Amino acid sequence: MKKLALSSAVAGLLASSLSGANIVASKVEHSLKDISPLSPLWYEAKLVVIPVYPQTTIKLNDKIANELNSHNGSKNIKVKALYNDKEIAFLIKWKDKTLSIQKGYRSDSFGDGVAVQFPVNYSNPDKLPYIGMGSEGREVLIHLQKAAPNTYEPNGHGDVAHQVNRHNTNYFGEDLAKFDSEVKDIAVVDYERTFISAGFRSMTEVKDGSVDSNMEMMYNITKGCWKSTLSRPLKDEYLNLDSPAFPVAFAVWDGDKRNRDGLKLLSGWNSVQLEGREGGDKLVSALNDEVKGDVANGKVQFQTNCAACHNTKDFNMAPPYMAPNLSNIGGQATVGYLVESIKEPNAVVVPGYNRNAHKNTPWYNLENGKRVSAMPPFNWLDDKTLNDIVAYLKTLKADEEK
Amino acid sequence: MSKRQLAMVMDLNKCIGCQTCTVACKTQWTNRNGREYMYWNNVETYPGAGYPKNWQELGGGFDESGELKEGIIPNLEADYGVPWDYNYESLALGETMTPNVEPTWGPNWDEDQGAGNFPSDNYFFYIPRICNHCSNPGCLSACPRDAIFKRDQDGVVLVDLDRCQGYRYCIAGCPYKKVYFNPKISKSEKCILCFPRVEKGLPPACAQQCVGRIRFVGFLDDPESQVHKLVHKYKVALPLRPDYGTQPNVYYIPPTEAPPKFDADGKVIEGSDRIPMEELEKLFGPEVHRVVKTIREEREKRRKTGKSEILDILIAYQHSEMFRLDNNYYQEVAKSKGLDAVTPVDTRYIKGAHTKTISHFSVAGGHH
Numbered sequence: 003m004k005k006l007a008l009s010s011a012v013a014g015l016l017a018s019s020l021s022g023a024n025i026v027a028s029k030v031e032h033s034l035k036d037i038s039p040l041s042p043l044w045y046e047a048k049l050v051v052i053p054v055y056p057q058t059t060i061k062l063n064d065k066i067a068n069e070l071n072s073h074n075g076s077k078n079i080k081v082k083a084l085y086n087d088k089e090i091a092f093l094i095k096w097k098d099k100t101l102s103i104q105k106g107y108r109s110d111s112f113g114d115g116v117a118v119q120f121p122v123n124y125s126n127p128d129k130l131p132y133i134g135m136g137s138e139g140r141e142v143l144i145h146l147q148k149a150a151p152n153t154y155e156p157n158g159h160g161d162v163a164h165q166v167n168r169h170n171t172n173y174f175g176e177d178l179a180k181f182d183s184e185v186k187d188i189a190v191v192d193y194e195r196t197f198i199s200a201g202f203r204s205m206t207e208v209k210d211g212s213v214d215s216n217m218e219m220m221y222n223i224t225k226g227c228w229k230s231t232l233s234r235p236l237k238d239e240y241l242n243l244d245s246p247a248f249p250v251a252f253a254v255w256d257g258d259k260r261n262r263d264g265l266k267l268l269s270g271w272n273s274v275q276l277e278g279r280e281g282g283d284k285l286v287s288a289l290n291d292e293v294k295g296d297v298a299n300g301k302v303q304f305q306t307n308c309a310a311c312h313n314t315k316d317f318n319m320a321p322p323y324m325a326p327n328l329s330n331i332g333g334q335a336t337v338g339y340l341v342e343s344i345k346e347p348n349a350v351v352v353p354g355y356n357r358n359a360h361k362n363t364p365w366y367n368l369e370n371g372k373r374v375s376a377m378p379p380f381n382w383l384d385d386k387t388l389n390d391i392v393a394y395l396k397t398l399k400a401d402e403e404k
Numbered sequence: 405m406s407k408r409q410l411a412m413v414m415d416l417n418k419c420i421g422c423q424t425c426t427v428a429c430k431t432q433w434t435n436r437n438g439r440e441y442m443y444w445n446n447v448e449t450y451p452g453a454g455y456p457k458n459w460q461e462l463g464g465g466f467d468e469s470g471e472l473k474e475g476i477i478p479n480l481e482a483d484y485g486v487p488w489d490y491n492y493e494s495l496a497l498g499e500t501m502t503p504n505v506e507p508t509w510g511p512n513w514d515e516d517q518g519a520g521n522f523p524s525d526n527y528f529f530y531i532p533r534i535c536n537h538c539s540n541p542g543c544l545s546a547c548p549r550d551a552i553f554k555r556d557q558d559g560v561v562l563v564d565l566d567r568c569q570g571y572r573y574c575i576a577g578c579p580y581k582k583v584y585f586n587p588k589i590s591k592s593e594k595c596i597l598c599f600p601r602v603e604k605g606l607p608p609a610c611a612q613q614c615v616g617r618i619r620f621v622g623f624l625d626d627p628e629s630q631v632h633k634l635v636h637k638y639k640v641a642l643p644l645r646p647d648y649g650t651q652p653n654v655y656y657i658p659p660t661e662a663p664p665k666f667d668a669d670g671k672v673i674e675g676s677d678r679i680p681m682e683e684l685e686k687l688f689g690p691e692v693h694r695v696v697k698t699i700r701e702e703r704e705k706r707r708k709t710g711k712s713e714i715l716d717i718l719i720a721y722q723h724s725e726m727f728r729l730d731n732n733y734y735q736e737v738a739k740s741k742g743l744d745a746v747t748p749v750d751t752r753y754i755k756g757a758h759t760k761t762i763s764h765f766s767v768a769g770g771h772h
Binding site for chain 2 (some may be wrong): 062063066068104105107108150155157165167169170187202204206262323332354358360362363
């Protein structure tokens, strides 16, 4: 009975007005393969503003980077989407005052970047993959583009002759110049990568060319703004986006602040609706509806029930690595995820947490080869309390960066 | 922790700073392909800034409660030094010899400078350093990608180059700064303890080439290995900076032999230590007092009686005794995995290539 009552409470949470960012993809007849950020087709698409928030769940160990990112605010990125019968394309624009391209012969230089994430399965909008690169049993596909110089494959595709240092060759003058240019020819010019992932530790690059996508990045110096595009098939062996609506998430990295990996700005799951198709309302509503609840009471309840382990911008009582830091949870987590995680912490155990780095605060224990969250289930909370806590959690997000 | 652990012992009394190990390593692994600036093996002068510059001050490792500490990624120009070359080709045309980059720092920038005043109390000694292949590696703990693993069969710590995304948290996490960023492939690389050689029964190149025969290599759990005898039986070999909490597997015989200090009149101060014990304690921990005493006593014993197993080991008569790599062991490992004799016994460093499914998800997380 209790379970039933609680699920009706969840439904209650969602039945309110639309507020978030729903991307409507306009239909075009043209091919979208390799569409560039400058294509005139983008004039036909509707622009949606999507806030991206600093990833603060886990803090990593680069001292300088942590100092540079300690006061990050959120940013608003602008997104457009187009689709045709076979393909879908996104245009992503975001402000970044500093153009950072990972510099060649340097040890501590990082490039700007952008990524687009899709859930492999989105049939149940309340059980989407964990926003931080998926979770066990809930996989995601990620497209990444970074501003990086020419890179090389570690094994140089087995071509040993061109991995020799130019000073160790027998070449001089013209022959050496020829050698240099041959080496340059085998470089990877475009740092575009696709990953499958079930949690940020498990991220695995798809290297066999089985994802037919293209990303581009262009920087506008006068506007201090990046423009990036992704084009990919609506359907391939990893994803099926050929439905009325599906979720998508975005992340941007600022190389100037030594951003990479978890040091980034990340959106929550946003809905994409394919214009002219019926359905998908359940997903759109799950991702966009505002929670109506008593935020002040939620804050009190959070302090009582949660603040001993979870730090937020309001509470800093817990030891630093005790549990995920929730300072930006409201910007990144869906209502469904929050409700699920409070009642059933084992449903998603943040899988990438490196217990060896923080031995005193294991976020999970291993029982019979499974991760069991260190957090006890709070399924005894009454509906109103749960609702108020979720309403409070949804307010937890960084202010916009000035 | 791995099932077995390879270890190396270096006798600092015998290191003459000739850099033959450095050259052996460089020609074998790091003279090409974006690794030009790296020294997987380097020999630095102590006291000195070391390589990379002031590595002991750059953080990483674990605090007393076992928490990974923040660290700093060294800068290539300022802390490692950009490798430079000269305009040899143009010399014939009358140009003066100039470097192609302004040299600012390098691996031996402060070589042989040491500390103190000549001749009364100046001193220095050499510390050869490779990756410590720690039992509790800071690099492995820092990696958010599970791209670093420790081999079960011998404890060698390796970077899986297919999983590595070049984030460089490992460099911040390693307190010895023995992981390097390869800008050409945009991934991290480090000393591999010459595992392809070791698997065929050969010692790492640095140990094989050492003219002072200061390096002993073997399995710590092999009672016949000199490594076992020095570390566990006689307890005269100590890890570098044990306070970092990573449990290193490269051990050092601390320098015990130095002339006494001189007073203002140039007379010997009897019983004085030219190398300050507090410096040795900083490097090797409080155990160093006992070790220095033992080594000196053993030397006296040897002088008087002609007998001392510790000294016999440290004299390093035979390579065959210094390196006990047990070739059959790796062959057995290969056989148990159904591999032929040529294949490396562990290919995880290329796992992930051409995958369509998630290649990694160790439930334990952090340790394979």
